[in-house]
Amino acid sequence: MAVSGSARGAVRADLDEIFRRDYQRVVAVAARVLGSRDHAEDVAQEVFLSFGRSSVPAGEARGWLSVAAAHTALNLLRSGRRRASREETAATADDAVVSDVAEAVITLEERSVVRAALARLPRKQAVVLVLRHSGVSYAEVAAVLDLSPGSVGTTVRRAESALRKELNRHASSN
């Protein structure tokens, strides 16, 4: 595998520098997917552990880390979706007892709908959407995912349209 060229146990020498430069961004990408900074930091730790043992060229590190963060967080979202949704339902019920926080409850529900929809999107659409909303430029998204800048716009547009439809459907069913 191209990304696991280092000897077992050895950690690349530039890890410290790249970690300090890119950790915040990796957390931000994962948090867009998961909606929670705590879980996002767990994902970032996993991604940097993997990166530390890899031989990804330093010049490609930022793009690699962002894509790995999106994939790892989406995997977590997919595997943990049922559990998370049960937890959020329980949290919602608690809030409802306290009462006048209807708006917060709706937001929580909407976020849960968005996360469920995100998990159902074709993987490439989800990754492109998350990277773009994390502030990664069209040129950089195109470069790390081997796309043309034109198709980045199209992919983002389709993903946003799909998520909006899910939100509208959810709103009209309530």
Add this chain to the structure above:
Amino acid sequence: MRHPTEGVLRRLLDEPAGVADSDRQHVADCPVCLDGLAASRDDAALVGAALATDAGARVDLDAAWRRLSTAAGGTAPGRAAAARRAGPSRAFLRRPGVAALAVAVVLAGAGTAAANDWLQIFRTEQITPVSISAADFIALPDLSAYGDIVVTGDDEPHEVPDAAAAAAETGLDVPEVSTLPQGVSGEPVYQVGGEVSATFTFSAERAAQAAAEAGERLPPPPPGLDGGQVRLNAGPGMALMWSGAADIPALVVARAVAPTAFSTGVPFETVRDYLLSLPGLPDDVAEQLRTFTADGSTLPLPVPADEVTTSPAQVNGEPATVLVTRDRTVAAVVWVEDGVVTAVAGALDADEVLSIAGDLR
């Protein structure tokens, strides 16, 4: 002037400087594009709000670095494997077709006794799709981590001048399309490829090392598996291609000697059950694949479930599989008859490919 694509309109919201002046000018004067731009802006704002997080707050870098240093200095991190599999590992994807096909064929076979010589364990008589998501497809075990794969004869397919040359090189009957579908005309281009053989030699040492690096425990290999070999043969084959307006061919008719597999040294079922137990094979896929072992004649065809739908059909009385992309731009039908696999595919609908397949001479 044509309207700019929805992708260009979307980029105009984020990076107007990245959009050509002519497109910007067009949008400014075009009510249709201005409507599209407004819809795009609304969706972007809605999704942006829904994805908003509190991650903008500063993280505690020093605490995060201490946590990473502790984990990296300890034993191999178990959960890092998921991140590595998810990373954009191009080498891993280099031969996904060969790796996936080798896994699929090995899993589908049904050999019996151990033998010193090559023993045929599998002969394709049918093809059945196995739904698999694109993410799972990438996560299929990379066989090169568990031993050596030697591929021979995988030279690029090459063009030959006519049907007679294709028949002479492959030894196969060249399919003849009696009636071309509407919009397809002219003579096809003939391409042929030789026999491909992939031999996988299992190495217990390599497998253990790969598992350790991934932080996962390798199930103990059964006795006799170390050094055991599985060989997959496929081809020769040919493809007849009629060009279309876009970059996808309007019609392709392909025919090849169907895959067969052989093993040495260990009972086939030993290899199959062991591969099924390796980390990385999704449980549901393993479960599906296990059901294909009854007579060793059904080749599971891994299909990306989020891009392609499949349905059963018949071609001249043989069971066939129809595949249609979810955007309905491409359809294909594939079936096996007397050890030869034939496929008809193109920018057509399912009825059209079935009609062409039924009329092949």
